[in-house]
Amino acid sequence: GQQLNQSPQSMFIQEGEDVSMNCTSSSIFNTWLWYKQDPGEGPVLLIALYKAGELTSNGRLTAQFGITRKDSFLNISASIPSDVGIYFCAGQLAGTGNQFYFGTGTSLTVIP
Amino acid sequence: DAGITQSPRHKVTETGTPVTLRCHQTENHRYMYWYRQDPGHGLRLIHYSYGVKDTDKGEVSDGYSVSRSKTEDFLLTLESATSSQTSVYFCAIRRDGSYEQYFGPGTRLTVT
Numbered sequence: 001g002q003q004l005n006q007s008p009q010s011m012f013i014q015e016g017e018d019v020s021m022n023c024t025s026s027s028i029f030n031t032w033l034w035y036k037q038d039p040g041e042g043p044v045l046l047i048a049l050y051k052a053g054e055l056t057s058n059g060r061l062t063a064q065f066g067i068t069r070k071d072s073f074l075n076i077s078a079s080i081p082s083d084v085g086i087y088f089c090a091g092q093l094a095g096t097g098n099q100f101y102f103g104t105g106t107s108l109t110v111i112p
Numbered sequence: 113d114a115g116i117t118q119s120p121r122h123k124v125t126e127t128g129t130p131v132t133l134r135c136h137q138t139e140n141h142r143y144m145y146w147y148r149q150d151p152g153h154g155l156r157l158i159h160y161s162y163g164v165k166d167t168d169k170g171e172v173s174d175g176y177s178v179s180r181s182k183t184e185d186f187l188l189t190l191e192s193a194t195s196s197q198t199s200v201y202f203c204a205i206r207r208d209g210s211y212e213q214y215f216g217p218g219t220r221l222t223v224t
Binding site: 004006030031033035040041042043044045048050088090092098099100101102103104105 | 143147152153154155156157160162168170171202206210211212213214215216217218
């Protein structure tokens with residue numbers, strides 16, 4: 001299957017710090033989605049990206065669709081304790097239409 | 113939450129028994145998906161549906177079948193459960209006119 005390399009695997013940060021994570025692949029994607037998952041729950045959609053170079057914000061979250069269409073980035077500014085969770089990227093592979101491939105997630109811990 | 117429910121939420125079954133998981137949506141979206149989530153693998157697509165009676169295989173479809181006889185329901189069946197099918201199963205819908213996927217709360221299945 002397609003490999004989406006998500007990094008870092010885990011992060012431990014102090015409250016108030018900014019966070020950056022990314023998702024990379026050797027393949028070209030048409031759409032990138034970013035999700036957050038809390039324990040015991042389903043992933044919740046944070047941001048959707050549709051065009052190369054697109055930069056989209058949702059509150060303190062900002063995500064970018066890489067210009068090569070092979071990567072995407074998520075930044076969280078001024079982290080707070082409720083940001084704790086696992087963040088996933090998902091990409092819709094060019095030419096597939098209906099299938100999305102998911103990264104393995106970044107586990108974020110925020111230390112108050 | 114896109115009106116998605118999954119049942120049951122938890123199930124323990126024995127190897128070799130058939131199991132059916134149900135996904136129900138209230139918003140009549142055309143596309144529905146079944147994923148499994150395992151540590152180290154992220155979310156992987158099992159099957160998806162693009163309309164009543166229209167389904168297709170995903171990345172990890174072996175050992176699973178699906179049916180969609182009504183727009184609102186998408187069933188996932190394990191004909192003869194194996195221990196390797198112990199996982200958390202998520203249903204998702206794709207909002208019409210976009211590539212945004214929204215997930216249900218998940219079903220934790222344990223095959224002993």
